[in-house]
Amino acid sequence: ECMEGTRQDILSEILDWTNDITAPNILWLKGYPGVGKSTIATTLVEKLRAIRRLGSGFFFKREMADSTTPRTLWRRTSYDLGRRYLPIRNHLVALLRADEDILDTPNVHNLFRQLIIDPLTKSDDIPFEHLPVVIIDALDECGGLDGQRSDHRRSFMKMLKGWSHLPRGFKLVVTSRGESDIENLFSTTSHHLVEVLAGQTANPNSSKDIMVFLDHQFVEIAGAYKSLPPGWPGPDVVRRLTEIAGGLFIWVDVIIKFIKQGDPQQRLAYILQRNVSGGLEALYSSILKVSFxxxxxxxxxxxxxxxxxxxxxxxxxxxxxxxxxxxxxxxxxxxxxxxxxxxxxxxxxxxxxxxxxxxxxxxxxxxxxxxxxDREVEHRYLARACLSTMNSGLRFNICGLKSSYIRNSDVQDLSSLVTSHISIHLSYSSHFWASHLAEISFDKVVHGYLWEFMHERFLFWLEALSVMKGVNLASSMIKISVTWLRVR
Ligand SMILES: Nc1ncnc2c1ncn2[C@@H]1O[C@H](COP(=O)(O)OP(=O)(O)O)[C@@H](O)[C@H]1O
Ligand SMILES: [Mg+2]
CATH class of the missing domain: 1.10.10 (Arc Repressor Mutant, subunit A)
Incomplete structure (x- = not known):
């Protein structure tokens, strides 16, 4: 969350917008990575919750691209809206009574229409001062490392456009960096823009906030060292650091962690000396150089x-x-x-x-x-790691089941047998070896491991997947390996 006393201008601009029925219903909080968008989004969620106007808050995470998708977003959002708003709940309940399978429809646009658009447009009896605000953080992290090429991201942006046609009272805050596809989307979608600038053009208010943050942190550091004077390192240094940070909260956040981790005076001097101009690349490079x-x-x-x-x-x-x-x-x-x-x-x-x-x-x-x-090199390393983990770990009747004539669902306490007999890394390998394989070109070592796997572990693998309730994943993994062997 935002430190007390910071980001007040931005937060109040956004809160004012939520009360403005004439404003576009989408607000885009735009800014360079590290200016503090996600932190503002987190604070907004809390503030809106306190005044009972939170519809839902969803945070896309690049490192969890498989579990933070448009589908999980809309399911979560409709669940939250239903929990918090009776009229919406009634529509959703009626919908699910009529067709429970809608939750699993492969078409995410249908899901969006049925779970979000329809219930919202039909709920015209919510008083204006209680209308839900939905917060979606980091649109640019939707789709993971595939970025603009990701289908998830493309379809999600279409749905955002759909949101702009909802009644104006249903407010949506989206945060992201300004990548070209997102810029394109917003150039033709009505929205209210709040931009947090960085670098030379950094907003003076951002710099003030960063100073507040630095002052607070330095008091803490100086308090932990008797030898440091209470005002350490003084307003000139704080001003200098703020200038270098150029509006990037992450820059000051990282240097503070770095300073706390060693001799503060020496580390601060090192930062000031090596990072005469700003930017995260210079900072990260110098951290790697000191650390290793x-x-x-x-x-x-x-x-x-x-x-x-x-x-x-x-x-x-x-x-x-x-x-x-x-x-x-x-x-x-x-x-x-x-x-x-x-x-x-x-x-x-x-x-x-x-x-x-x-x-x-x-x-x-x-x-x-x-x-x-190097993405390819490390995927290769992981593909090898998964295959060799399976080749050494998978075996016949891995859970020691007494009979193969009993259905999985009838085995007593199967899930605890799975936990005690299949290690987490073996489970990971069994589920994801093909995902890593799909990312690499031909490799002799991987080929050797794959050969051994297919000849000696294949049935044990199916058995392991079966007790982990994942046997339905097997055919797509086999397809990936067939393609890999053919093409490469
Ligand atoms: N208002 C704030 N108060 C305190 N720390 C902040 C604030 N804004 C950002 N930070 C720190 O800076 C880091 C980067 O901010 P973040 O919100 O993740 O940036 P963005 O989402 O724009 O990339 C956060 O991890 C947080 O520690
Ligand atoms: Mg973020």
Whole structure:
């Protein structure tokens, strides 16, 4: 959430818009990555909840592209609207009574029309001051790493256009960066624009907010060190840092984490000396250089394997399962996590703190050699890891079932047998090996593993999928491997 006292101008502009029946019903909060859009969206959700005007809040996440899709968005939104608004609930209940299967329709446009558009347009008896506001964060993260090429994203943008034809009282806030397809959409869709600028043109109010944030953080740091004077590091330094940040909240957020992680005075001096001009790329490069001053090839390899997995895995895994999947020592993992504390979160599940670091680390022109994550190389590493995990882990009757004549649904406590006999990384491998395979060109090692898998583990794999309720996924994975073997 926004720190107390920050973003007041933007929040009040948005709240005023929610009360303006003459304004377009879509508000686009636009800004460069790291200016603080998601944080504003989170705060808005809380503020609207407090005044009972929250329809629903949904946050697209690039790293969870498979679970944050237009389909999950609209299902969630209609559920929330139904929970909070009786007239909408009545329409939804009637709809689902008539046709429960609508939730599973493959056509997401139908879903949008039936779950959102129809119930909203029919609910014309909600008093104006209570009309729901829906918040959708990070349109640009819909579709994951595929970005503008993603079908999810394309169809979602069409539906946004549909929203603009709803009655004006049904307000929708969308946040995103200004990528070309999104710019195009809004150039022909009526909306209210709130732009948070960055760089040279950064809004003076943003800079004031950033100073408030820095002052607060430095008081905290100075409080933890008896040797630092209370006013440390002084208004001149705060002003200088604010200037360099150029409206990017993420920039100050990262330097504060970085400063807290070592000798504060030395680290602050290092930042000031190396980052004379702004930008996240320079900052991330200098953090990598201090954190890994003279990395060995082995260290770099582990760095790439870990970051590659964090970015490319289809669903996040706990650290304890990443270790065996990637064949990495726990001390190596600990070392890399420690060094990267200012950019990744390591509580149980590894997560990149902000998408701008993913952009940086996958951009060969920005990221220092050795640290760069090459998508294809890391997918290959993951495909090998999954196949070899399955080749060594899958076996006949993996759950030790007493008889094969009993249906899965009749086996007592099957789910706890699955948890105790199929490790998380083996389960991941069984579900997603083909997703990684689909991303790579021919590779001899992968081919060898795949051959062994098909000849020696195939039936055990089906059996494992079956007890995990995933056997319906098998045919599409087999198709992927057939295509892979043919084309490559
Ligand atoms: N108003 C704020 N108060 C405190 N911290 C903030 C504020 N806005 C942003 N931040 C910090 O900056 C980081 C980046 O902001 P975020 O909202 O993720 O940016 P965006 O969504 O525009 O990319 C956040 O993780 C948060 O820690
Ligand atoms: Mg964001």
């Amino acid at each position: 001053p003279s990395p060995s090839d082995e260290e770099l390899r582990s760095f790439r394997a870990i970051l590659g997995a964090v970015i490319l895995l289809k669903t996040p895994l706990p650290i304890s399962s990443l270790l065996p999947l990637l064949s990495i020592q726990s001390s190596t993992m600990e070392y890399i996590c420690n060094q990267l504390q200012s950019v990744i979160n390591c509580q149980g599940i590894l997560q990149v703190h902000h998408q701008s670091f993913v952009d940086f680390i996958m951009d060969p022109t920005a990221c220092p050699a050795g640290f760069w994550i």
